[in-house]
Amino acid sequence: MTERQEKIMRPLRTTSREFWPFVAALALITVMFIYAYTIQLSQGLGVTGLNDITIWGVYIVNFIFFIGLSHAGIAISAAVRIMNLHRYAPIARMAEVLTLASLMMAGLSIVIDLGRPDRAYLLVVNFASRIGASPLLWDITAVATYLILSTTYLYLPMREDLAVCRDNFTGWRKKMYEITLPGYEAGEEKVIKRLAWWMAVTILPVMVMVHTTVSWIFSLLSNRPLWFGAAAGPYFIAAAVASGIASVVVIAAIVRKLFHWEDLLPPAIFRGLGNFLSVITLIYLYLMLVEQFTARYAGPAGELFVSEAWLFGSYATLFWSITTIGLVLPCVYLLVQAFRPGKVSITGTSVFSLLIVIAMWFKRYIIIVPTLTEGGSPLQTYVPSWVEITILGGSFAALALIYTILLKLIPIIEMEEPPHE
Amino acid sequence: MSKINRRDFVKALAAVGVVATLGKISGKSVKDVTSEVSRKSAKGLYPAAEQGVRYAMMIDSGACIGCRTCLHACKLENNVPDEPSNMEWIDLFEMENTRPVSEIHGMPPADSSTDYTESPREGHWYLSFNCFHCENPPCTKVCPTGATYQDDDGLILINYDLCIGCRYCMAACPYNARQFNWWDPVYPPSRVSPIDGEIEPLNPKVPLRTRGVVEKCTFCAHRIRDDNPVPRCVEVCPVNARHFGDLNDSESEVSRLLETVRTHRIKEELNTQPMLYYFTRGVKWKDDGEKI
């Protein structure tokens, strides 16, 4: 067992004092989340702030947001495998685990939004007759395909590292690793590597289709101002990749500090991710500018009304604060860092990445809600209820809980030494 | 990293080609297949559709006095719940004569109210909205389970047993014509009619709904497919502002109206081809209730 392997396995072996209270807090919030949902299940969706005009709100925003987060996994893994950017190999698995956990929460968010979740199985039963027409089903197909491939992509290359764990642990842990390794033989890595390369190549277009189909749910409705449009695909994908990569930066910074992995996750990784984030955020700001410009110059009444609401009306405070503090400021910081050689501030990069993640949640809110409340008639207001807020917070707690538990069970960094550059 | 094998690539293309051909061989259009499935499973909810008819409704918005009789009669006829939250399948908007109606492509202006207490008021006219039963409906396309479908006579109906309450059809409808059961609807065995104070029982011909499903105007499918020629709202209008009939029948009232008066529809540029036409013959209203 090498020193590197020992370091990577340390979280699996030892548990710090702060771990249990942290998990307890997450579990408590998750329990509140479940409680709020049972209230909604027993009384109906009327416990939310939704109405016949504002038909979608926090739950759908959550759904889009979590799908966005899930784009981190394959984006980074593909970069590593296909473009041989081995520098980022240490964070690839972290990103893939995030993909898995956030896709689970995305699926849950959709079910929570249904009026009759007890009939969700009808989506499977009537799939063949409806797949030709309904964008919702296209989205479910893409997400399911992405989920299945991503999980496989996480598991297969991890077998090598699970075998190392199996050999270095005893008792129930050893048994657990043994169960995950049916048919493992030492020489399989070569085959799996080739397979993993092909998986990376094929998951990339699936990932593009995932967020394209998500955007189509909204952008194929000709009556909805600022939803309907052709550029929704790239718009949504840019937001997804930005929020996904930013989340990975935050997670990497946290585990680096927690587990003292300073040499396993060198600053160069954060510099590289920060550079990429600065570009993708810039692209997103450009897309926002083009969209608003179109709506204001020649917009029909509906487009103009919604654009007014975003920029100067009831959503202006939210819009401008997240655009400046959550997108422009991080973009500027990361661009400056990109051009200035020398030390990179990991704390700075991760704080501004966190701002991007938070801004992206609220940006999705601004995409979904004003079109409904201001884009038609009559005007409506929407105030999320305590049930929605609890479920929102609980979904993040549940995500963190799943991630924390997985951190304790599987090695989150690839044990193979990255080739020296 | 292995090189991309040319043989693999060609084989992959062939596989895709096979799938595509299979898709084309199936031949049937999506509209046929999905409506078939929906119609089969909705058997029993509504009487069977008549073939070869195209139902349309015409509303004389100049004659309408905004009395809401149609709204209340519809509620009683179709068991539309008052509790726990009041639901209405027909919306009546009070519009000002001087404001343009086409602010948002013909929809009522964003600050329109349905809460007026007195009508008719000088300088105002009244716009009645319900489901338009479009010929090219945007709502039935997007339903993921096939719960809402277009029937043979043009009616857009909902199979309440298949609806999962995703509300995608509500997002797709340009006219806000659909309502959602946010709570468990309360169906008392009888209600007092706001029109004439009579006690009206629950209508056994109209299926009851549950929480979490979408509902809307059905052009009274249970009436027009049975022995009644018109929906309830058309029957009760005191100024005869509502008209209904079969556009395939050249002798019907709506066909003749379509030929003689200038009609318009809401948001026509969206290509929904709605079957609810609006017109006015310039006569405001008659105080003595005389039919026009």
Next chain:
Amino acid sequence: MSSLLALLMDVASSPSQASGMPLGHIVLIVIISPVVILLLATLLGKPRSMKVTGLFLTWLALIFCVFIGAVYGLSFITGLFI
């Protein structure tokens, strides 16, 4: 030339037209094609091993069943409360 156009029209119909391939089938093909290519690469490329291929396909099938099972499971669990 016109027969090529006719073929194109057949493929790219809209959901409201009564002819041609539904748009959703095109989307399905676009989503599934990479998976088909992946399966072919697994089965035909070198180095390959029956064991890994079998493991791969079993795992895919397993997660697929878990996904469908989750949909049914969630339907059942939420149904207990409604």
